[in-house]
Amino acid sequence: MRRKSKVVKIGKVKIGGNNPLVVQGMTKTLTEDIPSTIRQIHRLQRAGAKIVRLAVPNMRAAESLSRIKKEVEVPLVADIHFSLELALEAIKQGIDKIRINPGNMSEEKIIQITQKAQEKGIPIRIGINSGSLKGVFPLEKKNKERKEEYRRIVAGKMVESALKTINLLEKENFREIVISLKSSDVLTTILSAQLISEETIYPLHLGVTATGPLFPGLIKSAIGIGSLLTQGIGDTLRVSLSDSPIKEVEVGYEILKSLNLSQRGPVIISCPGCGRCKVNLKLVINNLLPKLNKINFPLKIAIMGCEVNGPGEAKEADVGVAYIKGAGVIFRKGEIIARVKEDKIPEVLLKEAKKLIPK
Numbered sequence: 001m002r003r004k005s006k007v008v009k010i011g012k013v014k015i016g017g018n019n020p021l022v023v024q025g026m027t028k029t030l031t032e033d034i035p036s037t038i039r040q041i042h043r044l045q046r047a048g049a050k051i052v053r054l055a056v057p058n059m060r061a062a063e064s065l066s067r068i069k070k071e072v073e074v075p076l077v078a079d080i081h082f083s084l085e086l087a088l089e090a091i092k093q094g095i096d097k098i099r100i101n102p103g104n105m106s107e108e109k110i111i112q113i114t115q116k117a118q119e120k121g122i123p124i125r126i127g128i129n130s131g132s133l134k135g136v137f138p139l140e141k142k143n144k145e146r147k148e149e150y151r152r153i154v155a156g157k158m159v160e161s162a163l164k165t166i167n168l169l170e171k172e173n174f175r176e177i178v179i180s181l182k183s184s185d186v187l188t189t190i191l192s193a194q195l196i197s198e199e200t201i202y203p204l205h206l207g208v209t210a211t212g213p214l215f216p217g218l219i220k221s222a223i224g225i226g227s228l229l230t231q232g233i234g235d236t237l238r239v240s241l242s243d244s245p246i247k248e249v250e251v252g253y254e255i256l257k258s259l260n261l262s263q264r265g266p267v268i269i270s271c272p273g274c275g276r277c278k279v280n281l282k283l284v285i286n287n288l289l290p291k292l293n294k295i296n297f298p299l300k301i302a303i304m305g306c307e308v309n310g311p312g313e314a315k316e317a318d319v320g321v322a323y324i325k326g327a328g329v330i331f332r333k334g335e336i337i338a339r340v341k342e343d344k345i346p347e348v349l350l351k352e353a354k355k356l357i358p359k
Helices: 034-047 059-063 065-070 084-092 107-120 144-171 186-197 214-230 245-258 281-292 310-316 342-355
Strands: 008-010 013-015 022-026 051-055 076-081 097-100 124-129 177-182 267-270 300-304 319-324 327-332 335-341
Touching: 008 177, 022 034, 022 245, 034 051, 034 065, 034 245, 059 065, 059 084, 065 076, 076 084, 084 097, 084 107, 097 107, 107 124, 107 144, 124 144, 144 177, 144 186, 177 186, 186 214, 214 245, 267 281, 281 300, 281 342, 300 310, 300 342, 310 319, 310 327, 319 342, 327 342, 335 342
Parallel strands: 022 051, 051 076, 076 097, 097 124, 124 177, 267 300, 300 319
Antiparallel strands: 008 013, 319 327, 327 335
16 A cells, blocks of 8 residues: 655656656766756656756856756756745746755755745755754664664654754645655654654655665665555655666666566566576576667566576567577566567567557
């Protein structure tokens, strides 16, 4: 059961309620470099990002927002962190949502931003990172119980900060609110989201912050975001990697697809390629993936390297192949449709997949 949440509109995109989960992206260009930023937003949009966040660290970046907004279709979020002036300028420039971090901003400034956002009809994301909490100091972490105690303290402080800020906004009769609580520690992130989900009806944005390089980062993100989604918690998400922002969006969709929560693009099933494998499976998949990823339709495609588990997996897929020596057996919707030579398999598999795409 998905957690019930209020519907909040960011530009033309609705989040919360029964609306589909939204994958967000974030630019990594200098925002004031307008051509580069626009190009990256277009790439993020093609990858599937429905909302894009931009860093606004200075006035030049803030003053660039209206020009960028004119050239893109996705709603834009301004991350202003602790500057009242930048927030007000971003709102003036027509931004679709403001992201604030209460740990870096006074209540007086938050109220001024809220009043201006109310006037312009745009939502606010209360984004709290554990690293910006005040009054929380690391405990000795050699002892397991002390680690768990520290996590509970940090998660509790994050929730406390969020609820305090929600109350501040509601006193201004402002309820177009999105909440995110993030930590670089996966278990702290999970615990804080669980706790806040019981305290408020506002939509929740999921993510594990500062996860690091691609490989460890996608694992941390998959565990943190995925475990919350299995509990019905979450309305939007963004994967944070020290890598390409396009990869962040791609990983986000892979998390959703693994839980049957996204209908974007194919799901690829393939074996690890053990000693029974009859083909260089890695090469086959690497050559096929760029073409398969252009299919914007939810097909299940199996590429299996031998006749042991291959036929079973291929039968369960929309389209699949089980390799045998020098050839492969092609399946479509559970039925054998052809036996083709090895060098023709990628071509035939792609052709059969395209036949299942509605015109």
